[in-house]
Amino acid sequence: MDLAHEQYEALEKSILAANPAADAERIRAAFEYADHHHGSQLRKSGEPYIIHPIAVAEIVNELELDQDSIIAALLHDCIEDTDSTHDDIARLFSPQIADLVEGVTKLTRMQYTSREDEQMENLRKMFMAMAKDVRVILIKLCDRLHNMRTLQYQSDKKQKEKALETMEVYAPIAHRLGMQKLKWELEDLALEYLDPVGYHDVKEELANITTIHAGFVENMQTHIEQRLSEEGVNCRVYGRLKHIYSIYRKMYTQSKTLNEIFDLYAFRVIVEDIPACYNVLGCVHDMFKPVLGRFKDYIGTPKPNGYQSLHTTVVGREGIPFEVQIRTWQMHQTAEYGVAAHWKYKEGMANQKLGTEREFEWVRKLLESQQDADPDEFVRTLRVDMFSDEVFVFTPNGDVKSLPAGATPIDFAYSIHSAVGNSMTGARVNGRIVTFETPLKNGDIVEIVTSKSARGPSRDWMKICKSNEARNKIRQWFKKERREENIATGRSMFESELKHLGLTLGAITASADLLDTLLKRVRFGSLDELYAAIGYGGLSAQKAAGRMREEMTRLGRLERQRAEHEAIQAAVSSGETVYPSSAKGTAPAPRHSVNGIIVEGLDNCMVKFSKCCTPVPGDPVVGFITKGYGVSIHRKDCPNADPARRKPEEAGRWVKVAWAQTGESTFRTSLEISAKDRDGLALDVAMALSAQKAKLNTLAARSQPDGYAIINLELFVQDQRELTGVINKLSQIPGVFLVRRAGG
Ligand code: MN
Numbered sequence: 001m002d003l004a005h006e007q008y009e010a011l012e013k014s015i016l017a018a019n020p021a022a023d024a025e026r027i028r029a030a031f032e033y034a035d036h037h038h039g040s041q042l043r044k045s046g047e048p049y050i051i052h053p054i055a056v057a058e059i060v061n062e063l064e065l066d067q068d069s070i071i072a073a074l075l076h077d078c079i080e081d082t083d084s085t086h087d088d089i090a091r092l093f094s095p096q097i098a099d100l101v102e103g104v105t106k107l108t109r110m111q112y113t114s115r116e117d118e119q120m121e122n123l124r125k126m127f128m129a130m131a132k133d134v135r136v137i138l139i140k141l142c143d144r145l146h147n148m149r150t151l152q153y154q155s156d157k158k159q160k161e162k163a164l165e166t167m168e169v170y171a172p173i174a175h176r177l178g179m180q181k182l183k184w185e186l187e188d189l190a191l192e193y194l195d196p197v198g199y200h201d202v203k204e205e206l207a208n209i210t211t212i213h214a215g216f217v218e219n220m221q222t223h224i225e226q227r228l229s230e231e232g233v234n235c236r237v238y239g240r241l242k243h244i245y246s247i248y249r250k251m252y253t254q255s256k257t258l259n260e261i262f263d264l265y266a267f268r269v270i271v272e273d274i275p276a277c278y279n280v281l282g283c284v285h286d287m288f289k290p291v292l293g294r295f296k297d298y299i300g301t302p303k304p305n306g307y308q309s310l311h312t313t314v315v316g317r318e319g320i321p322f323e324v325q326i327r328t329w330q331m332h333q334t335a336e337y338g339v340a341a342h343w344k345y346k347e348g349m350a351n352q353k354l355g356t357e358r359e360f361e362w363v364r365k366l367l368e369s370q371q372d373a374d375p376d377e378f379v380r381t382l383r384v385d386m387f388s389d390e391v392f393v394f395t396p397n398g399d400v401k402s403l404p405a406g407a408t409p410i411d412f413a414y415s416i417h418s419a420v421g422n423s424m425t426g427a428r429v430n431g432r433i434v435t436f437e438t439p440l441k442n443g444d445i446v447e448i449v450t451s452k453s454a455r456g457p458s459r460d461w462m463k464i465c466k467s468n469e470a471r472n473k474i475r476q477w478f479k480k481e482r483r484e485e486n487i488a489t490g491r492s493m494f495e496s497e498l499k500h501l502g503l504t505l506g507a508i509t510a511s512a513d514l515l516d517t518l519l520k521r522v523r524f525g526s527l528d529e530l531y532a533a534i535g536y537g538g539l540s541a542q543k544a545a546g547r548m549r550e551e552m553t554r555l556g557r558l559e560r561q562r563a564e565h566e567a568i569q570a571a572v573s574s575g576e577t578v579y580p581s582s583a584k585g586t587a588p589a590p591r592h593s594v595n596g597i598i599v600e601g602l603d604n605c606m607v608k609f610s611k612c613c614t615p616v617p618g619d620p621v622v623g624f625i626t627k628g629y630g631v632s633i634h635r636k637d638c639p640n641a642d643p644a645r646r647k648p649e650e651a652g653r654w655v656k657v658a659w660a661q662t663g664e665s666t667f668r669t670s671l672e673i674s675a676k677d678r679d680g681l682a683l684d685v686a687m688a689l690s691a692q693k694a695k696l697n698t699l700a701a702r703s704q705p706d707g708y709a710i711i712n713l714e715l716f717v718q719d720q721r722e723l724t725g726v727i728n729k730l731s732q733i734p735g736v737f738l739v740r741r742a743g744g
Helices: 003-018 024-038 053-060 067-075 088-091 095-109 117-131 136-149 156-174 180-192 196-212 214-228 246-255 273-287 330-342 358-369 373-380 411-417 416-423 468-481 482-500 514-521 527-536 542-573 649-654 680-689 720-731
Strands: 235-241 263-271 308-317 323-329 391-396 400-404 424-429 431-435 446-451 597-599 605-610 620-627 629-637 655-659 667-676 695-703 708-717 736-741
Touching: 003 024, 003 053, 024 053, 024 067, 024 411, 024 597, 024 720, 053 067, 053 136, 053 620, 053 649, 067 095, 067 136, 067 180, 088 095, 095 117, 095 136, 095 273, 117 136, 117 156, 117 391, 117 400, 156 180, 180 196, 180 330, 196 246, 196 400, 214 273, 263 273, 263 330, 263 431, 273 308, 273 323, 273 431, 323 330, 323 680, 330 424, 400 411, 411 424, 411 468, 416 468, 468 482, 468 527, 514 527, 514 542, 597 620, 620 649, 629 655, 667 720, 680 695, 680 708, 680 720, 708 720, 720 736
Parallel strands: 263 323, 605 629
Antiparallel strands: 235 263, 308 323, 391 400, 424 431, 424 446, 597 655, 620 629, 620 655, 667 708, 667 736, 695 708
16 A cells, blocks of 8 residues: 555544544545545655645544545645646535635635735735635644645745744634644744744753753642642643743743743643632642732633633742643633634533634634534534625735725725826736726735826726725815816706706806805805816715705795785785785794794793704794793704603693794804814814804814814804705814714
């Protein structure tokens, strides 16, 4: 039998030992398929290629992942390195297995170059986002582990690259998934190539020290075991030297000598349940002198990746300090194998309390989902999109950009610089020319083709792009670069909107006075200004035309009322009884107004505007007859006027009121602005108000502890429409996310 078959037989044996119910025939079929496809390919070591997938499957089996994962491990390089396809594997094995293999292939194709820390974090996120199924990550980690174990056959350059990648991407991911054992081995292997001198120094020094401490681990182990069994505690004690990288890091980052490092040795006491953990802790502190400030209770407060244990450092009789970790079997499984522990230890995760740090949220969900779920259900929950609202892509230099899900090359271009977006003439994704609408996928390498003679962005881009950043930058461009064009586009958009409303441009430009009034209503000095604003997208044509029609309707109504009033005057002087047409059922009959308010059934009464909701003309209002202070006017949507909250005994004191059509005086009202705090915010608010010609009474800005600011304003306006204009203007100030009226 050749080497490959020999190794396969050993693998099958250990698979069946771990899981007697495994389908040996199916697994063998995967081996034979991979063996056939890799054919005569050789590894750098000179061994047949198939040795590698078998070894990866072995590691996957050690993690006791499910059978699909083992089969996928055997097939994991087939799509990448042979003529086998996803469809072939789906047909011969299963679509699920084909997906796993394809997932691993995608991660294999990703290129990592060393980057800034912030970039690395994006890389790790992208790695996990691409995987979709956590088993893909686990298989890829096993693949990397075997490649690291056999790295000596690669070129110097390749060794350094792979080692760096392992240290910066793979080991942190293993850590995040709570897989300590795998992480330690990856780190030690990577260190050996990244800093061979440092690695061998630490290794040698450790060897020296352990010679001096000869027998320390064994003695201490027996010692602790004896004492605990005297106490009647059922437990296992393991002692070990800590892994090289953790000691290396402490020596170099804290510039300590080996003798100064407290926890060269770590002992683990594994017990049945949580009360036993604390019991053992008591015994250990009784046997040895605890080092002050080194006790940590990760059972009460687990680490974000789900890790639980009691940690303490004590000093043994020989004066050698060592760490003791105390945990239950179940905690031990989670500590060693992390999410993979699911397949090893399927019950009793219910009592885990896990960290809530956002970064680890999905791991927490993952671990939570392990409790009481049947395996199929669990696998399904592993497919949850971890970063579904983001997509991670590469620049040609290998920098990672995070964009909103569904982002296009346009978003990418503007995320680099507006100049790149504005001069974009084409885009390549993974080397192929694509259209601007193409949604980017995780791991894509995106390249923007620019030209000095580019015509600039097209208006359609604003609809295509997904990020506000791109949209704003495009809008800016139109505002600045294309005034003539904006005016022409704006005019035609505005005219077609008017037509919609049954108006013509001629109707609104009938007289200079009328046009002036209408333009004031939309706050523009000239029609060109209005067109330009519509053209670059600063104002919607619909809004502008709508407001003008409202204004014309209002002017028409005023005109009718004036005519009616004259008619009434004439009738009164001639002794006739007339009812004005505007006196509809709900509206009070016109009487004398006080402060611009007409109160039903009360003439010339005292009227004041409530402070809680500061109504202005145009707001639906209601009045309340106070004891001795006249009628207080509330907005109908003011909580204090809510019919549901009115006291029954005061029902008779609520009266109908209406605004008189005076249009003369101004009204005091209050606004509250919520915004991201920044320099110049209050100034921008004041400027916006003066641009709106709103009279400001008071302005009070308060910074909030969380980086936000609240600004309270008191201002005078003529009516609700003017107030709405002010609110719109304020809402456009950068950083402002909410403008609301007081009360209501
Ligand atoms: Mn591989």
